[in-house]
Amino acid sequence: MQNNAAHHPMEKYLRMDRMPHIWCSSCGLGTIVNSFMKGIKNAGIDTNKVAVVSGIGCTGRVAGYIKLDSYHTTHGRAIPFASGLKLANRDLTVAVISGDGDLFAIGGNHLIHAARRNVDMNVICVNNFIYGMTGGQNAPTTPLGAYSSTAPYGNYEQPFNLVGVAAAAGASYVARWTALHFHRLTDTIKEMAKKKGFCFLEVVSPCSTVFARKNKGGTGLDILREYKDRSIIDHEADPQKIPLGMNGEIICGVFINEDRPTFWENVQKGIEKRVVKTKNYKVIKNRESVV
Amino acid sequence: MKYWEKPFGREKPQVFQGSINIFKDRCKGCGFCIEFCPNNVLDFSNEFNKKGYHPPEIIFTKKCTYCGLCESICPDSAIFVIREEVK
Numbered sequence: 001m002q003n004n005a006a007h008h009p010m011e012k013y014l015r016m017d018r019m020p021h022i023w024c025s026s027c028g029l030g031t032i033v034n035s036f037m038k039g040i041k042n043a044g045i046d047t048n049k050v051a052v053v054s055g056i057g058c059t060g061r062v063a064g065y066i067k068l069d070s071y072h073t074t075h076g077r078a079i080p081f082a083s084g085l086k087l088a089n090r091d092l093t094v095a096v097i098s099g100d101g102d103l104f105a106i107g108g109n110h111l112i113h114a115a116r117r118n119v120d121m122n123v124i125c126v127n128n129f130i131y132g133m134t135g136g137q138n139a140p141t142t143p144l145g146a147y148s149s150t151a152p153y154g155n156y157e158q159p160f161n162l163v164g165v166a167a168a169a170g171a172s173y174v175a176r177w178t179a180l181h182f183h184r185l186t187d188t189i190k191e192m193a194k195k196k197g198f199c200f201l202e203v204v205s206p207c208s209t210v211f212a213r214k215n216k217g218g219t220g221l222d223i224l225r226e227y228k229d230r231s232i233i234d235h236e237a238d239p240q241k242i243p244l245g246m247n248g249e250i251i252c253g254v255f256i257n258e259d260r261p262t263f264w265e266n267v268q269k270g271i272e273k274r275v276v277k278t279k280n281y282k283v284i285k286n287r288e289s290v291v
Numbered sequence: 292m293k294y295w296e297k298p299f300g301r302e303k304p305q306v307f308q309g310s311i312n313i314f315k316d317r318c319k320g321c322g323f324c325i326e327f328c329p330n331n332v333l334d335f336s337n338e339f340n341k342k343g344y345h346p347p348e349i350i351f352t353k354k355c356t357y358c359g360l361c362e363s364i365c366p367d368s369a370i371f372v373i374r375e376e377v378k
Contacts, residue, residue, distance in 0.1 A: 006312050010368045019317070020367060025344070026321035030366020038363075182363050221322050 013037040013047075015067050022061060026220025028179030028205030032126060033062055035182045036097065039189025040068075050093045050193075053082040055102035058133045059126045062097045076106030079114045082121050090264060093193055095122040100141045101131045104160055108140070115169035115198045117263040122192045122199045125162060127244075128207035136210035143246045147214040159243070162202045167239040167256055172197035174239055174256040178204040178227045181252060188254065197262050204250060215246070309357040309374040311349055317369035320344030324361035324370055330354040333361065 014037070023029045040050055052070040054063040055078040063070035073081045078096045086094045096103075103111050103125050114121070129146065131137040136149040141162065145154045167174045173195055177185045185203065192199040206212065206223035217223055227250065235253040242251040261269075311332075318340055325333045325347055332355045336348035347370070349355070357374035 006371075006373070008312075008314070008368045008371045009362075010371075014368065020319075023366065025319035026323070027366060030368070031323075031364055034363060034365070034368065186363075219321075221326055224323065225326070 010034060010037060013041070013067050015065055018065055021065055023058060024209045024220075026206065026208045027058070028128075028203075028220065028224075029059060029062070029126060031179050031182050032097075032124075032185070032203055032205065033065060035185040036062075036095075036124070036189055037066065039186045040093075040193060042186065043190045043193040045093055045193055049091055050095065051082075051085055053078045053085065053094065053096050055096075055098040055107065056133075057099040057102050057131070058128075059097060059099035060102065076102055076110065078102065079107060079110040079121075079123070083114055083117075083119045086119060086121055087264065090120075093122070094120075095124065095193075097124045097126070099132075100125055100127040100129070100160075100162065101139045104162060104165070105140050112165065112169040115166055115171040115200065118170065118172060118198050118260050119263045120196050120198070122189075122201070123166075124189070124201045124203060126203050126205050127162060128205045128211060129244075130207055130211040130214075132207050132210050136214055141244070143244060146211075146246055148211075149214070161240070161243040163200075163239040163242065163255060166200035166202075170198075170260070171200045171256065172258055172260045173199035173201075173254070175200070175254040176202040176204070176242075176250075177252050178231055178250060179206065180224050180227045180231070184233075184252075191254075195257075197260055204244070306377055307357050307374055308377055309355075309372060311352075311355060311357075311361075312371050312373070313346060313348075314369045315346040316341045317367050318342075318344055318346040319367050319369075320346065321366065322347075323364045323366070327364055328361060329358065330356065 047068055050068050052063050052066050052068050054060045055073055056075040063072045078098050082094045082096045127141055129141050130139050130148055138148045138150045138155055140160045142148055142155045143159055147154055163174055163176050175188050188201060206220040208220035212223055231250040231252050233252050237251050239255040332351050333347040334350045335345045340346050357372050359372045362371045
């Protein structure tokens with residue numbers, strides 16, 4: 001039942017001259033891009049006012065495939081670029097889509113400080129537990145005991161709990177889903193696009209070519225089946241106490257959803273105080289001259 | 292007197308109609324649509340596409356409810372569904 005005249009509904013939102021994309025067969029990134037574009041569409045935001053910034057890596061290619069204003073930055077510097085973009089043009093909805101190696105290894109400092117300042121942006125971190133594009137080196141998220149090309153006897157470094165780091169740094173919206181939960185992912189992205197403040201979303205995604213091959217995980221389809229068994233939805237879980245491992249539960253959900261004053265609101269408050277202070281100063285000075 | 296159900300069987304459930312469109316040459320053969328289809332409408336075909344993968348084919352057209360799950364999960368945007376409601 002092939003119909004060549006018909007167009008795929010996603011073709012409006014993707015750069016079809018760039019397709020087929022470079023991602024491997026059974027990678028979760030294509031699903032995440034679809035969910036992202038659907039979420040933006042459902043949020044009802046003008047697509048001319050959405051900007052996507054991404055770093056380096058497999059996930060860094062997202063900016064090249066989405067038909068929005070997008071920028072492909074240097075390694076780890078996606079968040080500083082997005083902060084500048086947001087503060088210079090505050091009408092924009094800025095989204096950062098990048099990998100775990102980009103956001104937490106080289107760009108870890110930028111991420112925690114953007115979360116501390118509560119800059120109004122949406123960060124989507126695609127976690128595949130390894131540096132996929134460069135050949136499977138150890139990432140800060142590689143679980144204990146997992147094999148990678150720089151850990152042939154198993155990894156002996158304690159991994160980051162990405163959700164916990166973001167929550168501890170002070171993000172105002174923290175969520176975790178897997179690539180299998182694409183409907184919930186769409187809803188979360190829709191919610192994040194409308195919400196003010198620093199929003200962090202971790203998406204656990206299969207890496208069939210590198211991580212699964214080193215750890216005998218099978219194909220991406222087998223990993224998605226595994227996610228189906230392992231994932232549990234619990235919105236009230238404490239983000240500090242749900243690290244990811246090779247086995248065991250993947251606890252998903254929206255863990256933190258609170259309102260804090262954003263960076264720009266604080267800047268405005270500071271300026272207002274200063275203005276009031278200088279006005280009072282002039283008054284006092286006049287009084288002194290009168291006295 | 293009100294019946295909670297019609298005495299001679301319920302009304303026929305609403306039947307959806309539509310079409311499933313597969314771009315065979317875009318497919319990378321990951322099998323997500325085949326595995327996660329709720330009604331097992333799709334299966335791998337025996338033919339090869341341009342890239343050397345086996346694209347999905349429709350085996351039970353009547354079972355399909357045109358829910359669009361295959362469209363949402365496909366990473367290569369190689370399959371999409373048009374649903375037409377029958378009134």
